[in-house]
Amino acid sequence: MSLDILLQHLANGISQGSLYALIAIGYTMVYGILRLINFAHGEIFMMATYFAFFGIATFGMPWYVVFILAILLTGLLGMSAERVAYRPLRDAPKISILISAIGVSYLIQNLAIVLFSGRPKAFPQIEFFTRMFTVGNVRIQALTIVIPIVTAVLLAVLIYLINHTKNGIAMRAVAKDHETAKLMGIDVNKTIALTFGIGSMLAAVGGIMWGLKFPNILPTMGIMPGLKCFIAAVLGGIGSISGAVIGGFILGLGEILLVAFFQNLTGYRDAFAFVLLILILLFKPTGIMGEKISEKV
Amino acid sequence: MLKIKDLVVAYGGIEALKGISLEVNENKIITLVGANGAGKSTTLRSIVGLVKPKQGSIEFEGKNLLSIQTKDLVRMGITLVPEGRRVFANLTVLENLKLGAFYRKDEKEIKKDMDWVYELFPRLKERTWQTAGTLSGGEQQMLAIGRALMSKPKLLMMDEPSLGLAPIIVKELFEIIKGIHKQGVTILLIEQNANAALHIADQGYIMETGRITLTGTGRELLVNEDVKKAYLGESVHK
Numbered sequence: 001m002s003l004d005i006l007l008q009h010l011a012n013g014i015s016q017g018s019l020y021a022l023i024a025i026g027y028t029m030v031y032g033i034l035r036l037i038n039f040a041h042g043e044i045f046m047m048a049t050y051f052a053f054f055g056i057a058t059f060g061m062p063w064y065v066v067f068i069l070a071i072l073l074t075g076l077l078g079m080s081a082e083r084v085a086y087r088p089l090r091d092a093p094k095i096s097i098l099i100s101a102i103g104v105s106y107l108i109q110n111l112a113i114v115l116f117s118g119r120p121k122a123f124p125q126i127e128f129f130t131r132m133f134t135v136g137n138v139r140i141q142a143l144t145i146v147i148p149i150v151t152a153v154l155l156a157v158l159i160y161l162i163n164h165t166k167n168g169i170a171m172r173a174v175a176k177d178h179e180t181a182k183l184m185g186i187d188v189n190k191t192i193a194l195t196f197g198i199g200s201m202l203a204a205v206g207g208i209m210w211g212l213k214f215p216n217i218l219p220t221m222g223i224m225p226g227l228k229c230f231i232a233a234v235l236g237g238i239g240s241i242s243g244a245v246i247g248g249f250i251l252g253l254g255e256i257l258l259v260a261f262f263q264n265l266t267g268y269r270d271a272f273a274f275v276l277l278i279l280i281l282l283f284k285p286t287g288i289m290g291e292k293i294s295e296k297v
Numbered sequence: 298m299l300k301i302k303d304l305v306v307a308y309g310g311i312e313a314l315k316g317i318s319l320e321v322n323e324n325k326i327i328t329l330v331g332a333n334g335a336g337k338s339t340t341l342r343s344i345v346g347l348v349k350p351k352q353g354s355i356e357f358e359g360k361n362l363l364s365i366q367t368k369d370l371v372r373m374g375i376t377l378v379p380e381g382r383r384v385f386a387n388l389t390v391l392e393n394l395k396l397g398a399f400y401r402k403d404e405k406e407i408k409k410d411m412d413w414v415y416e417l418f419p420r421l422k423e424r425t426w427q428t429a430g431t432l433s434g435g436e437q438q439m440l441a442i443g444r445a446l447m448s449k450p451k452l453l454m455m456d457e458p459s460l461g462l463a464p465i466i467v468k469e470l471f472e473i474i475k476g477i478h479k480q481g482v483t484i485l486l487i488e489q490n491a492n493a494a495l496h497i498a499d500q501g502y503i504m505e506t507g508r509i510t511l512t513g514t515g516r517e518l519l520v521n522e523d524v525k526k527a528y529l530g531e532s533v534h535k
């Protein structure tokens with residue numbers, strides 16, 4: 001394999017990893033604050049792609065306006081799911097809220113099939129993203145560069161928000177202890193809603209860029225990325241944001257490079273994530289960044 | 298300032314509080330003494346709305362607390378240092394203290410209170426950037442109290458603040474509690490260490506399995522024979 005081709009694969013892997021990271025963050029944030037695996041996260045991601053699709057294809061609005069609207073709408077969708085399906089069950093046994101999440105997942109997916117039809121739609125191709133660049137001997141699509149840049153910027157914003165703003169500190173406090181957070185005067189409901197909003201908006205950005213990269217969109221398109229990004233979050237250590245990012249990149253790069261180096265394994269591309277999941281659960285169940293905080297009683 | 302009347306709290310079918318009444322007057326130190334499981338923590342948790350009473354009333358400065366959400370109490374000047382410290386282990390000392398002042402906007406005053414807390418607990422100042430989970434048990438207790446003070450409370454409630462502290466630190470802690478009281482903060486204190494608590498209390502309540510069985514000034518209770526036998530075990534022999 002020549003260096004040029006290797007670089008090309010690396011670029012693809014990084015861009016794929018970025019997409020996984022954006023989605024995995026939503027899993028990890030929600031898990032951190034509610035100890036809930038939000039099975040509907042993949043469907044939220046899928047809906048973002050459709051919102052963007054309709055905005056451009058049906059309403060003919062400029063893409064940058066559509067993207068912003070789609071991101072906001074998806075944030076609202078995530079917050080509504082929490083409000084309607086999770087909040088009323090917050091004091092119920094954990095299994096109830098988990099089942100509710102599975103219910104939301106199927107509900108959204110099937111609603112999408114009914115409303116948007118089960119046949120694939122072609123996500124609009126936008127010049128700005130599809131342009132090809134030639135760097136040396138490597139030909140690369142603008143999107144392949146845009147994806148990691150957007151991801152890096154969003155990550156920086158997220159990390160700032162979580163570490164240095166009042167809402168961010170509140171989020172970390174609620175993640176640790178709902179009751180004591182209330183005693184501090186924190187509005188726990190609002191903070192949880194905000195967490196869902198942010199996680200869903202990041203998934204929306206992922207979904208839109210996914211649509212640009214893989215323009216064949218379907219109501220079931222959320223299932224596989226949803227599962228894989230959940231695995232990425234577990235791999236990195238669920239609850240940890242840096243873990244989700246690392247997990248996303250390992251998965252994205254791993255998949256692409258696996259297929260690049262062992263072409264006869266192409267059919268096993270999706271299996272890679274699951275093999276990783278089994279390995280991590282066997283050897284380090286808390287994930288790469290997963291830590292046990294010793295609590296003094 | 299705080300008035301509890303005929304409070305009944307049940308967990309499932311079992312009544313943990315069987316109709317207790319107590320009163321906390323402004324600028325006083327009140328203590329609630331009782332054996333394990335008597336219902337002391339339950340009383341405090343009902344005051345802050347973390348458990349919902351079946352019957353009875355809780356009033357603070359004339360307002361019915363039962364209709365107020367936990368998150369809004371701190372704005373009214375009520376703070377609880379919960380049982381078992383409950384510091385945010387994943388946050389730094391500074392962030393924990395800032396959370397105590399979460400609802401406040403008066404940056405200047407917050408800064409002043411921060412200095413006050415650091416003055417009370419110089420150990421915390423040395424450890425501003427340490428995550429709370431890595432503090433020693435005693436330091437966590439200091440942080441929990443400091444965090445509560447950051448809310449500028451009128452009524453500071455403490456659930457066994459001396460638990461797990463070395464005797465010498467306990468002594469220091471009680472001095473600090475007196476110091477806080479001198480700043481005009483009313484204190485409702487729960488203690489296993491009945492002796493120390495009754496010594497600084499203006500008023501004491503003795504609690505037994507969900508009932509208040511005895512009340513009096515700290516001094517009265519200290520010399521009461523029943524109290525001596527049940528809670529001051531050692532001092533009887535002195």
Ligand SMILES: Nc1ncnc2c1ncn2[C@@H]1O[C@H](COP(=O)(O)OP(=O)(O)OP(=O)(O)O)[C@@H](O)[C@H]1O
Nearest residue numbers: 308309313331332333334335336337338339340380
């Ligand atoms: N969440 C709960 N569910 C069921 N029972 C509870 C619950 N919390 C407390 N209890 C019961 O209520 C009673 C009073 O408990 P509480 O925690 O108020 O006691 P306490 O006086 O604070 O005791 P300690 O000194 O050991 O802290 C106990 O019998 C306890 O088992």
Ligand SMILES: [Mg+2]
Nearest residue numbers: 337338339380
């Ligand atoms: Mg207790």
